[in-house]
Amino acid sequence: MENDSLHILLFGATGTIGRATALACQNAGHRVSIITRHATTATELRGCIHHIGDVTNPDDLARIVGSARFDAVVSCLASRTGTPRDAWAIDHAAHSAILQAALAADIPRFVQLSAICVQKPKLEFQRAKLAFEAELQCAPIRWTIIRPTAFFKSLSGQINRVKSGKPFLVFGDGQLTRCRPISDRDLGQFIAASLTDPATNGQILPIGGPGPAISPMDQVTLMERILGHPIRVKHVPLWFMDTIIWVLSLLGRISPRLADQAHLARIGRYYATESMLVWDPISDTYCADQTPQFGRDTLEGYYIDFVAGKLSDDRGDHAVWS
Ligand SMILES: NC(=O)c1ccc[n+]([C@@H]2O[C@H](COP(=O)([O-])OP(=O)(O)OC[C@H]3O[C@@H](n4cnc5c(N)ncnc54)[C@H](OP(=O)(O)O)[C@@H]3O)[C@@H](O)[C@H]2O)c1
DSSP, rough: OOOOSSSEEEEEEHHHHHHHHHHHHHHHOEEEEEESSSSSOGGGGGSEEEEOTTTTTTHHHHHHHSSSOEEEEEEOOOOSOHHHHIIIIIIIIIIHHHHHHHHHOEEEOOEEEEOGGSSSOOHHHHHHHHHHHHHHHHHSEEEEEEEEEBBBGOOOOOOHHHHHHEEEETTTTSSSSBBBOOHHHHHHHHHHTTTTOGGTTTEEEEEEEESSBHHHHHHHHHHHHHTTTTTOOOEOHHHHHOOOHHHHHTTTTTTHHHHHHHHHHHHHHHHHSSSSSSEEETTTTTEEETTTTTSSSSSSHHHHHHHHSSSSOOGGGOOOOO
């Protein structure tokens, strides 16, 4: 293990995983400085040193990155909308600027939160993330890239639908995809642990939560067990989504707003058809066995708390279902 108490500069601290990472780093004994665009009252960030700044402004970055001697940058920063413009501005350009500022300030370590879906890039936000990953890998800095599977919040969007008597929507037979979801807390702890583990230097780390890989129909079974009654399931054919994408793409030629919506529909289709597991190029399949597991929190425990009203819907702009 490396020096155990570090001063971390955390980007994206107000996001779902940013908050969990801030807490995990503080619990691990690190000092955490954060840079956010607004004031925040998030409880996980109370013990942090807070800087307000614009991550797209090099002057703000130079001022904050040079304000102390940091041991590591951790970035959980990500486009909130996933539209191509925002993705290239945040997932790529802002990260490039952060990396340049970190190099100029001689910060020795950079931990980047990415996503497992970049292994099969079909969308602009994935290409933007990959472009930054490539820059980071070439930079004279010790780096780690963490590519998690699905988050619990991304698998909870239909609980309120189902509670209000609406059917659970699945694409095809509901077995097209699988994932090994990971909780915010477990992922935050994984990120914090990577900071002091030299074995993570220069590594791209796919990571999932504990337990078997699950499909959308497995989520239905889980919810039925928790709610104590059968759930209606509505099977949506993929051609229906393809038609929506086709129409929005056509209209998007005259309306930038509809072009963005076409892109968001393409993101929805991607997650309806691609598993969030490690892709094995030899067998040409997604492979649960090759997707590492970490942590203790289960999706079932999360659903129980969600149904009991102990959690709020944290999907924000990532929501696909309502
Ligand atoms: N959802 C999933 O299942 C999943 C799975 C695997 C990987 N991932 C990846 O994990 C990463 C983190 O996800 P998350 O859900 O924690 O993200 P999130 O909750 O959307 O948080 C995004 C963070 O980036 C900040 N940000 C966005 N645009 C900004 C801008 N223009 N200027 C300044 N700050 C900006 C946000 O600040 P504000 O609070 O000010 O908006 C927030 O702190 C993403 O890269 C995502 O692709 C997600």
